[in-house]
Amino acid sequence: MTTEEILIDKDQLSVWLKEKRPVTVLDIRPLKEREEWLIPGSIHANVYDKLKANDPAAFDGIELPDNQPIVTVCGGGNLSVTAAEKLQDKGYKAFSLQGGMKAWNFAWNTAELKLANAKVIQVRRSSKGCLSYIIGSGSDAIVIDASLDPQVYIDIAKDNGWVIQYVTDTHIHADYLSRTRELAQATNAKHVLIDKASVEYPFVSIKSGEKINIGKATLEVIHTPGHTLESTSFRLGDDAVFTGDTLFVNGVGRPDLKANQDEANEKSKMLFQSLTQLLKLNENTLVLPAHISEAVAFDNKLIGETINNLKNKLDMLKLDESEFINFAMSRIPPTPPNYLTIATLNKQGTYEGYTPADLEAGANRCAIA
Numbered sequence: 359m360t361t362e363e364i365l366i367d368k369d370q371l372s373v374w375l376k377e378k379r380p381v382t383v384l385d386i387r388p389l390k391e392r393e394e395w396l397i398p399g400s401i402h403a404n405v406y407d408k409l410k411a412n413d414p415a416a417f418d419g420i421e422l423p424d425n426q427p428i429v430t431v432c433g434g435g436n437l438s439v440t441a442a443e444k445l446q447d448k449g450y451k452a453f454s455l456q457g458g459m460k461a462w463n464f465a466w467n468t469a470e471l472k473l474a475n476a477k478v479i480q481v482r483r484s485s486k487g488c489l490s491y492i493i494g495s496g497s498d499a500i501v502i503d504a505s506l507d508p509q510v511y512i513d514i515a516k517d518n519g520w521v522i523q524y525v526t527d528t529h530i531h532a533d534y535l536s537r538t539r540e541l542a543q544a545t546n547a548k549h550v551l552i553d554k555a556s557v558e559y560p561f562v563s564i565k566s567g568e569k570i571n572i573g574k575a576t577l578e579v580i581h582t583p584g585h586t587l588e589s590t591s592f593r594l595g596d597d598a599v600f601t602g603d604t605l606f607v608n609g610v611g612r613p614d615l616k617a618n619q620d621e622a623n624e625k626s627k628m629l630f631q632s633l634t635q636l637l638k639l640n641e642n643t644l645v646l647p648a649h650i651s652e653a654v655a656f657d658n659k660l661i662g663e664t665i666n667n668l669k670n671k672l673d674m675l676k677l678d679e680s681e682f683i684n685f686a687m688s689r690i691p692p693t694p695p696n697y698l699t700i701a702t703l704n705k706q707g708t709y710e711g712y713t714p715a716d717l718e719a720g721a722n723r724c725a726i727a
């Protein structure tokens with residue numbers, strides 16, 4: 359095998375996982391890096407230091423399935439080539455994931471929700487757990503929180519007979535570079551944002567309570583500040599509500615980023631009030647958030663919970679205002695890597711000169727759970 363042939367790219371591995379082909383994804387990074395992000399279903403071999411030292415016995419004593427391909431994965435796709443070569447020497451059919459986790463950062467899959475007057479497609483960036491949405495009805499569609507190359511959304515819309523009429527973000531993201539502006543430019547869609555959004559590029563301003571018509575469906579704009587001051591939710595009748603980073607299926611949005619202690623307290627209070635507002639929606643409304651805190655499997659299962667399930671499941675939603683503020687302030691996770699740069703670039707609406715894979719590497723940390 360040549361070096362070319364030993365490589366498998368992220369799209370090919372995505373197809374294998376989607377088609378449930380038998381494959382062993384073997385993560386050779388140091389174990390602590392897996393705590394940050396990983397490929398769903400992957401297993402780990404503690405060989406990093408040995409491979410670095412070019413130890414010929416790196417895989418001795420490690421039993422792997424020999425009846426299916428093995429794809430080795432590291433951070434950037436270099437050491438995984440060495441790993442795959444060593445496994446091939448042992449008789450395994452081994453490949454190396456080209457570009458490693460940095461490339462896998464852009465792997466994605468989808469899940470669908472079919473409604474009477476609309477279809478919702480949840481587009482999931484598998485490793486980071488970023489969830490964006492295309493809501494289509496008739497021949498129209500809106501994209502919320504685009505986090506992947508515009509072509510991904512354009513192709514999905516085309517496959518469904520939709521034209522992307524609107525694009526929007528639920529807030530100014532700090533965990534990944536929003537691709538919403540690029541998507542607007544690529545499609546000529548209207549770039550709508552809540553009037554509270556403080557960004558440095560032109561957009562079509564929408565107010566809380568305003569409605570956006572998509573074919574036969576209507577999205578209502580709800581200002582839900584707290585995670586950020588401009589955070590917005592979009593309600594699709596009694597069927598679904600797109601909550602951004604305000605309400606997740608396992609927690610709520612962190613209120614502390616870019617804030618001092620007093621401001622974070624104030625934002626926690628706003629978050630409590632926004633959550634109270636969301637929890638008053640019809641109890642069967644499906645909450646569809648902008649993130650999930652673990653890697654998204656290639657299982658086509660929609661990530662979402664009804665308002666009723668969340669009320670029962672999340673104890674933090676049962677707290678009163680002061681208890682909630684204390685709870686939120688005591689459970690703040692470490693800040694996301696590069697969040698100030700990412701938030702600044704998202705405000706500017708351009709990331710020219712930056713490499714998204716470098717800025718975005720690592721898990722999302724927008725949640726308090």
Ligand SMILES: [Fe+2]
Pocket residue numbers: 529530531532533585603724
């Ligand atoms: Fe966020």
